[in-house]
Amino acid sequence: MTLYEDFKWRGLVKDVSSPELEEKLNNGGMTFYWGTDPTADSLHLGHYSSLVTAKRLARYGHHFILLVGGATGLIGDPRPTTEREIIDKERLDKNIIGIQNQVKRLVDENTIFVNNYDWLKDYGYLNFLRDVGKYINVNYMLNKDIISRRLETGITYAEFSYTLLQGYDFVHLAREYGCTLQAAGSDQWGNITTGIELGRKMDNKELYGFTMPLILDSTGKKFGKSEGNALWLSKEKTSAYKIYQYLLNTDDSKVVEYLKVFTFLSKEEILELEKMQKECPEKRIAQKTLAKEVVRDIHGELELDKAVRMSEALFNGEFNSFKIDELEEIFSGYEQNAISKGINIVDMLILMKVATSKREAREFVSGNAISINGEKVNSLDYVISEKDFLCNKYMVVKRGKKNYYIGVME
Numbered sequence: 528m529t530l531y532e533d534f535k536w537r538g539l540v541k542d543v544s545s546p547e548l549e550e551k552l553n554n555g556g557m558t559f560y561w562g563t564d565p566t567a568d569s570l571h572l573g574h575y576s577s578l579v580t581a582k583r584l585a586r587y588g589h590h591f592i593l594l595v596g597g598a599t600g601l602i603g604d605p606r607p608t609t610e611r612e613i614i615d616k617e618r619l620d621k622n623i624i625g626i627q628n629q630v631k632r633l634v635d636e637n638t639i640f641v642n643n644y645d646w647l648k649d650y651g652y653l654n655f656l657r658d659v660g661k662y663i664n665v666n667y668m669l670n671k672d673i674i675s676r677r678l679e680t681g682i683t684y685a686e687f688s689y690t691l692l693q694g695y696d697f698v699h700l701a702r703e704y705g706c707t708l709q710a711a712g713s714d715q716w717g718n719i720t721t722g723i724e725l726g727r728k729m730d731n732k733e734l735y736g737f738t739m740p741l742i743l744d745s746t747g748k749k750f751g752k753s754e755g756n757a758l759w760l761s762k763e764k765t766s767a768y769k770i771y772q773y774l775l776n777t778d779d780s781k782v783v784e785y786l787k788v789f790t791f792l793s794k795e796e797i798l799e800l801e802k803m804q805k806e807c808p809e810k811r812i813a814q815k816t817l818a819k820e821v822v823r824d825i826h827g828e829l830e831l832d833k834a835v836r837m838s839e840a841l842f843n844g845e846f847n848s849f850k851i852d853e854l855e856e857i858f859s860g861y862e863q864n865a866i867s868k869g870i871n872i873v874d875m876l877i878l879m880k881v882a883t884s885k886r887e888a889r890e891f892v893s894g895n896a897i898s899i900n901g902e903k904v905n906s907l908d909y910v911i912s913e914k915d916f917l918c919n920k921y922m923v924v925k926r927g928k929k930n931y932y933i934g935v936m937e
Contacts (some may be wrong), residue, residue, distance in 0.1 A: 528794065529553045530587045536794060537787040539580055541713045542738040544723055548708075551735065555588030559708035560700055562594035562643075562693070564604060566614065568625030569761035572770065573749055575825070576742050576788050578633055580710060583791070585635045592706055593630060595623050597644030599693055604718075605673050605686040629760055633825065639704065643696050659695050662728040663721065671717035690721045697722025701732055713738040742788060745778035750785075760825055767826040768856055771834035774818035775811065779804065782813045790820040841931060844901025844923070851918040858921060858933045866922060866934035872897070872909040879924060879932045891926060898925045 531549045534540050543549075551557055561581050563574060570578070585591045600619050603611030614622075627640055668674060668690060674682060697719075700706035709719050719736035726734035742750035758773055759765040777785055783801045786792060792800075804813040823831045837857050840846050846854065864879045873888040876897070882888035889907055891897050897904050899915050900923050913936075916922050922934035 530555075530583075533794070534580075534583075538784065539583075539739050539788065540737055541740045542716045542719075542736075544720065544736045545733075548735045548737060551708075552584075552587075552589075556590075557584075557708050557735075558590040558592065558700075558704055558706040559584060559710055560592035560594050560641075560697075560706050561710050562596055562696065563626070564596040564600035565619050565622035565626055566600065566603075566611075567757075567759075568622040569629060569759040569764050570626060571757035571759050571765075572773075573742065573757070575760060575821070576750070577710070577712060577739065578630070579789055579791075579824075580739055582634060584710070585638070589708075590637070590639075591634060592639045592641060592700060592704060593634065594641050594643060594696060594700070595626055596693075596696075597623055597642040598647035599643060599689060599696075601644075602685050602689050602692065604689055604693075605677055605682060610683060610686060625761070633760075641700070643692070643699075646699050647692065647695075655691075655695075659691055659698075659725065659729070662725055663691060663694070667724070668721075671721075673714070673717055690718050693718040694721030694725045697734060698725050698729055701726055701730065701734060707732075707734055709734070709736045711736070711738055712741055714741060742785075745781050762826055762830065766834075766856055767822050767830035768834040768837045768853075770825070771818045771822050771831075771838055774821055775814050775838065777814050777817060779808055782817060786813060786817050786820075790817065791824075792816075792820065844898060844925060846900055846917050846921075846923060849917070851920060854917055854921050858923075861931065861933045863933045863935045865937040866911060867937045868912055870911050872904055872911070873907060875911055875934070876924070879934055881924060881926050881930075881932050896926055899923070901925075 528536070531540075531552050534552070559581075561577055563570065581591050581593070597619055600614060600622075601616065603613065623642060630638075630640075668687065669678070671690060674687065674690070677686070697706070697709055709722060711719060716736075716738050719738065723734045723736055726732045744750050758770055774785070782804065783797065786797045786800060800813045800816055803810070819831060819835070822834055837849070837853060840849065840857060849857070866875060866878065870878070872892060873885055876882040876888040876891065877885065881897070882891055892905060892907055892909075895903060895905050900917060911922075913919065916936045920936050922936070924932040924934060926932070
């Protein structure tokens with residue numbers, strides 16, 4: 528299977544600027560770029576699909592330039608509905624350092640890092656209009672999807688001009704590095720085609736571009752969001768465990784798609800996982816594989832092992848080896864009830880909503896259905912003491928195989 532055939536099978540191609548691109552991708556040797564504005568000091572899981580695609584291209588013999596938009600980040604790419612927050616340069620510079628340090632761990636050592644502030648900061652306004660602006664018709668810009676949508680609610684001149692800045696980036700990289708390809712998410716198609724148009728008109732160069740579909744979850748929201756918050760690639764902002772749990776909970780309808788996009792597993796391996804998923808969906812083999820592959824690539828083997836241990840602790844009840852910060856993370860998604868030392872087991876089960884009555888609580892205990900921190904409790908006279916709290920704070924009460932309740936020492 529050729530590279531392009533592999534990309535098509537994985538669903539990584541949405542828009543292509545020219546039929547010639549297929550052969551060029553298959554031949555290898557192109558210099559390409561993917562860019563991002565430094566709106567935060569870390570990339571998030573939504574960016575990761577683009578990074579994985581860039582790594583696929585690099586593995587096939589193409590040369591990767593990663594552009595961080597120190598200049599375009601001062602303006603902000605137009606959103607579909609509202610204007611972006613203006614970020615000051617000091618914060619942008621800090622974000623750039625964070626992103627570059629992060630990405631260096633994820634990409635090939637031959638990756639070239641550039642910042643468009645370096646070539647745009649001294650470009651005079653009049654010169655930019657004469658050199659660049661004169662080649663792009665206003666009607667051409669108005670037909671860009673994102674701009675046409677914003678005309679209904681209003682768009683600033685700064686945002687309107689953004690596509691010229693990004694388009695010129697492509698021209699500059701073509702001149703300085705021989706870059707002839709831009710890859711990006713499908714929301715960047717308008718900016719890519721502006722760059723291609725400028726390359727043709729300014730330098731008589733044939734530039735190419737392709738976009739990848741935006742990755743959505745089963746509810747239609749952008750992939751990589753958890754309860755409205757981005758899942759960051761920085762472990763200081765989002766732990767490996769949290770990313771592992773997010774992927775482990777992938778809907779059955781999306782897991783094969785994500786395996787194609789986010790992992791380097793072969794077609795044969797993914798088809799086998801799809802088969803196992805259909806035969807035994809309750810084992811969640813595909814989800815576990817997805818979570819392991821992604822976390823390993825982002826954070827390494829040690830962080831993956833830790834994330835797996837933390838995830839499995841809820842099922843095997845083995846919590847004693849964890850530190851307090853790890854326990855806090857494991858239990859962060861659970862309702863927590865304040866528990867006092869000296870309370871009887873029956874009263875505690877009612878307080879924690881494990882049982883609805885004393886009679887039911889007694890039946891659970893007598894029936895050997897209750898465990899505390901993995902240890903069975905079957906005495907109705909059992910009284911909660913300090914030893915029942917992990918790290919002098921948490922207690923894990925389990926009823927049956929899947930029902931967990933978290934107590935916190937009062």
